[in-house]
Amino acid sequence: MAITEGVIKEEAGTINKPIARHPVERKKMAIVEGGREAVTHFNVLERFKENTYIQCKLKTGRTHQIRVHMSSIGHPLVGDPVYGYKKQKYKLQGQALHATTLGFIHPTKKEYMEFTSTPPDYFIELLNKLRNMK
Numbered sequence: 001m002a003i004t005e006g007v008i009k010e011e012a013g014t015i016n017k018p019i020a021r022h023p024v025e026r027k028k029m030a031i032v033e034g035g036r037e038a039v040t041h042f043n044v045l046e047r048f049k050e051n052t053y054i055q056c057k058l059k060t061g062r063t064h065q066i067r068v069h070m071s072s073i074g075h076p077l078v079g080d081p082v083y084g085y086k087k088q089k090y091k092l093q094g095q096a097l098h099a100t101t102l103g104f105i106h107p108t109k110k111e112y113m114e115f116t117s118t119p120p121d122y123f124i125e126l127l128n129k130l131r132n133m134k
Contacts, residue, residue, distance in 0.1 A: 013041075
């Protein structure tokens with residue numbers, strides 16, 4: 001789940017852009033031709049005056065993938081000064097990004113394992129604030 005800057009017009013979309021280490025800013029990742037395949041599917045859950053609440057499903061799992069991909073289409077995550085706006089409107093403890101479900105095949109047991117988690121308080125509080133500003 002994520003909250004982006006700006007209002008996404010499409011109901012859903014797929015971002016298929018390769019990601020690799022930024023050629024100049026080595027601590028960052030970037031869309032780089034010849035980088036590793038990275039695919040992010042997203043669905044709009046709710047639109048606000050200046051933001052969009054989305055659900056993402058990853059085909060790949062690259063470092064900072066959602067943050068890089070959403071920024072690449074002009075909708076960086078709220079609370080992300082690295083890939084988004086340097087000056088943030090809301091004082092958050094992190095980006096407005098939360099993995100509600102993580103699943104993988106356990107490397108030794110070879111069993112599929114899945115874990116779920118509710119968003120942190122600051123994420124829920126931001127959603128409520130945005131809903132009240134409609």
